[in-house]
Amino acid sequence: MSTEQGAAKPRTRKLRTWTAFGELGRRPTEYEVLTHGMNHTLRPTPLELGPEVLGNRWLREHRDAISLRVPDWDAFRDPDAVTYGSYVAMQDDQETYVEGLLERFDREDHDAGLSEEALQRLALCVTPTRYLAHAQQMLSAYLQQLAPGSYLATCATFQTADQLRRVQLVAYRTTQLQRTHPSRAFATGERAVWEQHPLWQPMREAAEHALITYDWDQAFVATQLVFKPLADMLLLQQSALELSTAGCTLDALIADNLWRDSERSQRWTTVLLRMLVEAGPENREVLQRYLTSWVPRGQAMVEAGSQLLAASTGRAQTQIAEAVRAGWRSLVEPAGLSVDPV
Amino acid sequence: MLLNRDDWYDISRDLDWTLSYVDEEVAFPQCWTGKRAIPDEAWQAWDEPFRVSYRDYVRVQREKESGVKAVGDAMLRAGVYQKLDPAHVAAAHLHMGTTCMVEYMAVTMQSRFCRFAPTPRWRNLGVFGMLDETRHTQLDLRFSHDLLRFDPRFDWAQKAFHTNEWGVLAVKNFFDDIMLSSDCVEAALATSLTVEHGFTNIQFVALAADAMAAGDVNWSNLLSSIQTDEARHAQQGFPTLQVLMEHDPQRAQQAIDVAFWRSTRLFQTLTGPAMDYYTPLDQRKMSFKEFMLEWVVNHHERILADYGLSKPWYWDKFLHSLENGHHAMHLGLWFWRPTLFWKPNAGVSKAEREWLNEKYPTWEENWGGYWDQIIANINAGRMDLTLPETLPALCNVTQLPLGSAMSRHDLEPAVSVYEGRTYQFDSDISKWCFDLDPARYAGHMNVVDRFIAGQIQPMSLAGGLEWMGLTPDVMGDDAYGYRWAAEYAPAMAD
Numbered sequence: 031m032s033t034e035q036g037a038a039k040p041r042t043r044k045l046r047t048w049t050a051f052g053e054l055g056r057r058p059t060e061y062e063v064l065t066h067g068m069n070h071t072l073r074p075t076p077l078e079l080g081p082e083v084l085g086n087r088w089l090r091e092h093r094d095a096i097s098l099r100v101p102d103w104d105a106f107r108d109p110d111a112v113t114y115g116s117y118v119a120m121q122d123d124q125e126t127y128v129e130g131l132l133e134r135f136d137r138e139d140h141d142a143g144l145s146e147e148a149l150q151r152l153a154l155c156v157t158p159t160r161y162l163a164h165a166q167q168m169l170s171a172y173l174q175q176l177a178p179g180s181y182l183a184t185c186a187t188f189q190t191a192d193q194l195r196r197v198q199l200v201a202y203r204t205t206q207l208q209r210t211h212p213s214r215a216f217a218t219g220e221r222a223v224w225e226q227h228p229l230w231q232p233m234r235e236a237a238e239h240a241l242i243t244y245d246w247d248q249a250f251v252a253t254q255l256v257f258k259p260l261a262d263m264l265l266l267q268q269s270a271l272e273l274s275t276a277g278c279t280l281d282a283l284i285a286d287n288l289w290r291d292s293e294r295s296q297r298w299t300t301v302l303l304r305m306l307v308e309a310g311p312e313n314r315e316v317l318q319r320y321l322t323s324w325v326p327r328g329q330a331m332v333e334a335g336s337q338l339l340a341a342s343t344g345r346a347q348t349q350i351a352e353a354v355r356a357g358w359r360s361l362v363e364p365a366g367l368s369v370d371p372v
Numbered sequence: 373m374l375l376n377r378d379d380w381y382d383i384s385r386d387l388d389w390t391l392s393y394v395d396e397e398v399a400f401p402q403c404w405t406g407k408r409a410i411p412d413e414a415w416q417a418w419d420e421p422f423r424v425s426y427r428d429y430v431r432v433q434r435e436k437e438s439g440v441k442a443v444g445d446a447m448l449r450a451g452v453y454q455k456l457d458p459a460h461v462a463a464a465h466l467h468m469g470t471t472c473m474v475e476y477m478a479v480t481m482q483s484r485f486c487r488f489a490p491t492p493r494w495r496n497l498g499v500f501g502m503l504d505e506t507r508h509t510q511l512d513l514r515f516s517h518d519l520l521r522f523d524p525r526f527d528w529a530q531k532a533f534h535t536n537e538w539g540v541l542a543v544k545n546f547f548d549d550i551m552l553s554s555d556c557v558e559a560a561l562a563t564s565l566t567v568e569h570g571f572t573n574i575q576f577v578a579l580a581a582d583a584m585a586a587g588d589v590n591w592s593n594l595l596s597s598i599q600t601d602e603a604r605h606a607q608q609g610f611p612t613l614q615v616l617m618e619h620d621p622q623r624a625q626q627a628i629d630v631a632f633w634r635s636t637r638l639f640q641t642l643t644g645p646a647m648d649y650y651t652p653l654d655q656r657k658m659s660f661k662e663f664m665l666e667w668v669v670n671h672h673e674r675i676l677a678d679y680g681l682s683k684p685w686y687w688d689k690f691l692h693s694l695e696n697g698h699h700a701m702h703l704g705l706w707f708w709r710p711t712l713f714w715k716p717n718a719g720v721s722k723a724e725r726e727w728l729n730e731k732y733p734t735w736e737e738n739w740g741g742y743w744d745q746i747i748a749n750i751n752a753g754r755m756d757l758t759l760p761e762t763l764p765a766l767c768n769v770t771q772l773p774l775g776s777a778m779s780r781h782d783l784e785p786a787v788s789v790y791e792g793r794t795y796q797f798d799s800d801i802s803k804w805c806f807d808l809d810p811a812r813y814a815g816h817m818n819v820v821d822r823f824i825a826g827q828i829q830p831m832s833l834a835g836g837l838e839w840m841g842l843t844p845d846v847m848g849d850d851a852y853g854y855r856w857a858a859e860y861a862p863a864m865a866d
Contacts, residue, residue, distance in 0.1 A: 045520040045521065045527055046520065048527060048531070049531060050531060060514075063513060064513050064514060068509065069476075070473055070476075070477075070533035070534055071552070077548035077549075077553055078544040079548050079812075079816050080811075080812075080813065080814055080815025080816040083811075083815075084554075085548065085552045085554075086553070113510060114437070114510045115434075117430075117503075119434050119437070121430040122431050125426070125427045126431075136373060136374050160383070160384070160386075161389055167486065167495070167496075169487075171483040171484075171486035171495075171498070171499075174480065175480045175483040175484055180476070187479060187483070187502050187503070187506055190486055190502060191426070191499055191502065194499040195426045197384050197387070198380070198384045198425060198426050201380045201383040201384030202380045202384075204383055205379050205383055206375060209373060209379075221386075225390060225392070234393065239393060239394060242395075
């Protein structure tokens with residue numbers, strides 16, 4: 031058989047990029063090439079199945095009937111333009127840094143030298159966070175699976191992975207503390223703290239309510255504007271400061287590092303908020319309505335969380351709470367949203 | 373003290389708590405968890421052997437990414453693609469158009485595991501699945517985008533699932549069902565265990581070997597790299613099956629038997645023609661049947677035996693189909709080539725035919741006559757007779773043509789009536805799938821149902837092609853421009 035005709039015979043149309051970009055007017059970035067228009071279910075009957083199967087009913091009810099409206103969800107871009115390749119490279123660097131911290135502090139026998147107060151603080155504010163991070167992991171995964179576009183879904187994918195990173199780092203630290211201080215309840219006592227400690231309950235209550243918030247737009251507000259940013263501001267950003275004061279230097283540095291992941295989450299959230307409110311004033315009303323319904327839970331998280339963090343050696347509870355509220359406001363106010371109690 | 377992964381791993385999976393502010397049944401609805409009557413304690417036995425740490429994952433995957441990219445860049449610079457055999461290239465078009473979006477769908481299925489799987493162990497492993505599938509999507513997209521300037525058919529890596537091309541709809545129908553509309557248990561048995569752990573070996577191991585033989589180092593390398601990830605996250609099926617075998621073996625048997633048949637039919641469409649017809653003869657490693665027997669059938673039989681499951685009731689029919697189904701599909705694909713976005717190779721030159729008859733002793737008897745007629749028409753200049761004027765009747769489960777599952781003699785109708793509507797099937801196995809759970813398939817309209825209902829206008833083949841999104845620059849035609857038929861022409865035969 032003749033094979034002289036090569037695969038690349040001249041053609042009339044030479045494509046430079048996906049036709050799906052239409053008239054982009056510029057070369058798409060690698061991030062765009064690898065992320066654009068990959069949700070095939072954005073059609074009247076989302077899945078290629080009977081209209082009444084579970085998948086179609088769920089998407090119709092919880093994604094396609096949402097109140098937020100934008101002309102094109104795939105107009106959204108992640109400001110960090112994260113691709114799989116850049117994600118694993120970036121996070122490998124971060125994990126290398128944390129690995130270095132673990133080795134350095136291990137050489138210095140850091141955990142053996144922790145004070146009573148420091149150990150209590152770790153048992154109260156750090157090791158129980160594996161439950162919190164797992165809740166955030168589940169919520170991030172939900173945002174991915176119902177996302178009305180692949181740019182958004184991909185942000186949620188990497189956010190889900192960030193949460194597992196945190197779960198595993200917390201488990202690592204919990205085990206180290208357990209081995210150095212076997213008489214304490216590290217690794218065994220966290221569930222009770224998470225389930226029963228009064229100052230953890232507003233956090234858990236918000237997590238559980240976010241889990242049953244299935245409409246995508248409400249889930250976005252619950253997770254990205256309330257539960258996750260507040261929990262991270264409290265238990266990573268503010269906690270790092272308090273841990274440092276209490277002599278938990280290693281955990282303060284790890285929390286600082288994990289906070290970088292949270293900042294990345296807030297960056298894409300901010301950009302999405304801007305896109306939504308620019309798409310129409312009714313979107314701002316919708317967002318504000320959902321946010322307002324979540325403000326009491328958020329305020330309760332801030333109140334209780336700041337009490338959890340406040341210690342005699344550190345800042346006053348009100349100072350911590352005010353810092354978190356300021357962070358919360360700076361997340362939502364650029365989009366014209368308010369988190370003031372009604 | 374510094375720790376090994378096993379020191380802390382179990383704590384990282386000890387994440388369940390008792391919900392008290394909301395109803396657990398609402399937060400973890402049965403429709404997605406798939407727990408049904410299986411007690412909560414049973415899921416504590418769910419375990420996976422890979423025990424992946426995030427730290428190791430990002431390190432190893434970063435290295436893999438660099439490796440694949442380096443090979444890809446080198447091959448592009450070397451102009452390897454431009455030198456490839458056009459029949460082999462068709463296999464790449466077919467693969468990218470029908471697989472890239474499935475990888476992306478798998479991100480979403482894994483994300484369902486992360487949110488709704490009945491144990492945090494599984495929910496955590498799903499995260500690596502989400503990342504892996506994101507990788508595979510982006511690898512396929514980068515590979516295809518790099519080659520766009522040589523062939524607009526690579527646009528279909530991104531575009532195919534936004535069209536109504538009938539083959540794509542068949543793929544979409546299957547994966548929308550088992551990935552995006554099934555509960556976690558069903559999805560793990562059908563997708564992780566049956567498709568990923570079994571059938572994708574054909575796509576990613578056999579096709580990788582064929583691609584390497586064809587000189588397509590870049591694609592071969594990409595397929596092999598993907599397979600290293602599949603081997604990890606496909607593990608989610610086994611612990612799920614283990615739990616099912618303790619508590620609901622009947623459900624496991626049924627889910628796997630349905631998925632095995634539907635996978636067979638799909639791979640007869642996607643991989644069978646690529647291996648036995650598109651891969652240039654001197655580069656073929658094994659026939660599709662041989663590969664299926666060695667990598668899928670033996671493997672599947674072993675899993676069934678290991679877990680105490682029976683072979684599906686249709687096993688003998690399956691083996692009969694293995695001898696025939698992909699030849700029927702290939703004949704149909706080639707004949708309806710304007711409905712494809714790749715250029716199929718007929719693959720029936722005299723030498724190829726000899727190979728086919730050696731590998732499939734009943735090939736000539738079943739399929740030779742059809743091809744002889746096609747060849748005669750080509751050589752008589754009657755190209756019109758080699759092209760379709762209508763659409764074939766399609767199965768309401770597999771979405772594939774009636775008559776394409778078995779030999780040419782197996783044409784007895786398989787029909788069910790459900791809620792007043794008549795559904796047709798390519799085999800009594802597909803009918804059996806439908807009858808088990810009619811609501812899962814009912815209400816869907818296949819391409820021909822839509823055509824008859826007047827949803828495709830104008831009601832002609834041309835209207836159908838337009839509806840399918842097939843533009844002239846990608847529309848399928850014979851890969852070699854029919855030159856292979858010349859050796860059969862009377863003048864040459866003498």
